[in-house]
Amino acid sequence: MGSQMHINRDDLVGRDHFIACPSCDHLADLSSMAEGDRASCSHCGHLLCVLHRAGLNRVMAWSSSALIFLLLACSFPFLSFESSGLKNVMTLPMTVVRLYQQDMPDLAILIAGFIILIPAMVLLLLFNLATTLAYGRYNPWTNVMCRFVFQLQGWSMVEVFFIGVLISLVKLGKTATIVTGLSFWAYAAFSICFILAITGFDRLQAWRRIGELQEAG
Template identity: 45%
Template structure:
């Protein structure tokens, strides 16, 4: 009876449900660097790399360093009619609050600073135990929160919005980009790489393997 249950559990551990059409797909024989798509609707399912956890941790540390730098220096400097204004990244939300838009200030601060920082913390909380090979008690909860937060990550949306705004502002005032802007660009790249490298399906497989060992 135990042998039958173990075979069923192993079989279920290699199946993934397509988020596009709910088809169950067996990913047992995924090669190194392979990418799996749903055979029915073509929706992306998973990508396998044996060093994915180490890669994600490296990208995460790089993103954390870039985010700290982005919060410590000037984001941009605007000058017009002899007046010059320098703004830092946290001040993007603070200025919205001062101009009577607290709801928008909370959303901007949350989506560009708080949620990305929380996501980086969760990636580290997952990757460090998996790299060291021990079952930390927070692994399952951290993975659940992380893959929920990924749906609300808008780092690249904010960056695109800033670039569009800078193009319009450059026609009305002199705009100089600070170190913080380029640091946030680097953060966006490393953050996206960290999230995309830590594949959901294989991350859960690694968590299950660590807990059963």
Template identity: 40%
Template sequence: MMIACHECDMLYRLESVPEGSKAICSRCGALLYSHKKNSLDRTLSLIIAGLILFFLSNMFPLIEMKNQGLMMKTTLSQGVKALYNQDMQGLAALVLITCILAPFFQLSGLFYVLLPLKYQRVAPKTPHIFRLIRKLQPWSMMEVFMLGILVSIIKLAKMGTIIPGLSLYSFAALIIILAWATASLDPHIIWDKISAGDNPGVKHD
């Protein structure tokens, strides 16, 4: 496989780089590729933590509001429904895609791809799913939504007592975990393992 330097376009034949080391462009000194240490195991653990946080974020209330003895709790999906009912279908769809569907697809898809790879197996349709995950990555934008929540909390605080729900904390943690998992994922290693799994005769480690 050939790769090009993203700075000066010099072409290189990609050879395996030892774990923890980097390949540097000999012409301009740009980083071509770094073999991240324990990338697969680390990413997989982060994905599992992410899935747990995702379920917490969706099961528990985002905010609780007390107003003259009245107690209101809102979960993420109830929030989406409320937006939809208030004639904000576009915004409801955007929140649904960026905060629920895209992160869930990303987390469960990576889990589906990475877990078998850890045991030198390749799950059916892995190349398609992995390519799709990489394409959909920009669509999980929970941090944008998080900002929206904080703004509405400040606005709502005038109307009563606002108590941040458990989901708000797990949501914040999920944003960090997902960014970390994306950063620790090494697509070169994954493609290496996928192609190794396609030919069982070739031994790879």
């Protein structure tokens, strides 16, 4: 009882194929896992990891697709509202500018960060990491990038934003005519590709590959 030891899961995975269950801290030995396997905690049943077949190639495909969809989502109208003869067309970057102009700089920074900048950074890092690991080009920065990517993942709120937009649309639909633009669908496609890219990049698979490359070079 009393003091609790903080376990850094990245340190454990890197050394001995051990992983600490995020739900109950039980240590599981995953050294016998092969591609295509999935492992759950023997104590609480929490899903620990899934070793996808051709995992790195999938991450490369999903992250590059997500980046293209994000670029499209920022380039075209997101939504247009029509109420009492007034039409208002909004793009994603324009929502950030409007918030800033309406004396809400903190909200503008939060929206720009969580919805556009952090997801874009996560995707660029993921694509870079997956390419580096898939082609066996290890360098000392690979470890730093890998840790950073796992830490950033918790700070992007793509799916939360998209669900928020859908709820607002249902509410606003009663008072105004809403037309969803090309960017809206591009952002929906981006959200799906983004989630597939980050769930496809498995912690154990990544650290195992880094271990192999460190031993080889």
